[in-house]
């Protein structure tokens with residue numbers, strides 16, 4: 001924990017490598033132009049680039065097999081994209097009669113997954129009568145409006161139930177108690193201290209050299225963290241692992257609540273830092289957060305923990321990389337307290353990434369076909385969303 005005088009000396013300013021004249025901000029808006037500095041330590045760092053490639057995928061292709069996990073010939077064929085059926089999308093929430101009592105072949109079910117991702121819904125008249133099979137095995141595919149829901153197969157339900165003891169034993173190792181955790185107050189000026197105003201002045205002096213583009217990214221990170229209610233909501237939509245009461249005594253519910261409690265510190269500390277820095281228009285940022293949470297989040301997880309845990313594994317890695325990069329750049333620009341703060345957040349994210357990766361690894365152990373199909377499905381969804389983002393960016397560039 002930092003001492004009470006940590007903000008009293010703007011030591012960071014004296015260690016700035018490339019900015020000689022730090023100017024104090026004077027009001028509540030962005031006011032410093034971006035300065036051209038020596039090569040950026042993030043974009044010019046090979047390790048950072050490699051990490052980004054790891055997250056995004058260098059080729060964008062889905063592996064047809066895994067060197068350590070054996071998949072059935074059916075799954076391998078499906079993953080190679082060689083079989084695809086027609087997509088169907090019935091309206092409303094539909095539970096096809098008898099679907100659970102009649103397991104279907106993995107080929108047909110998974111082919112439907114392949115075909116349905118990113119495809120247009122079939123016209124009402126052409127929908128098959130009872131062809132709503134789930135991921136890889138025998139789960140039904142249900143629709144709520146145009147959102148697919150409850151796709152976890154019977155096999156998947158059994159797997160998640162069988163993992164309850166494993167989750168109770170393994171997941172707590174990835175959590176930290178409140179007593180062992182840093183808190184936002186440890187990293188910000190102490191409002192109960194007589195020299196609080198001096199500490200705030202030191203914070204503002206240290207942040208004065210952060211360029212505008214850096215602040216845009218930091219605000220993006222903060223807004224992402226502040227949408228935490230959407231993420232806890234997402235975890236509590238999952239079949240077999242949701243917290244049914246809000247205080248359920250199950251390993252999965254325990255994980256969800258304590259993960260959320262840890263994450264809650266991230267948006268909290270970033271929000272307070274940015275507020276005290278005076279470098280951004282906080283009203284606009286706060287309005288954005290309110291709108292973002294109000295709109296909700298649907299990463300197309302279909303109440304399916306297989307899909308969710310694949311998604312969260314990558315999401316935690318992405319936040320770990322992003323916060324790690326902001327830490328390195330804060331140090332580069334001479335804001336050492338901010339570097340420490342964002343570095344600690346990145347460290348939390350690395351622990352969470354390890355937890356979600358361990359969950360996915362365990363699912364792969366118990367159900368290689370189902371896990372691989374879920375992995376492929378999420379990767380296709382990510383690629384699809386990335387393409388949408390690219391198109392939006394192109395349009396924006398054309399408009400500007």
Ligand SMILES: [Fe+2]
Nearest residue numbers: 225263266319
């Ligand atoms: Fe976070």
Ligand SMILES: [Fe+2]
Nearest residue numbers: 316319349352
């Ligand atoms: Fe996280």
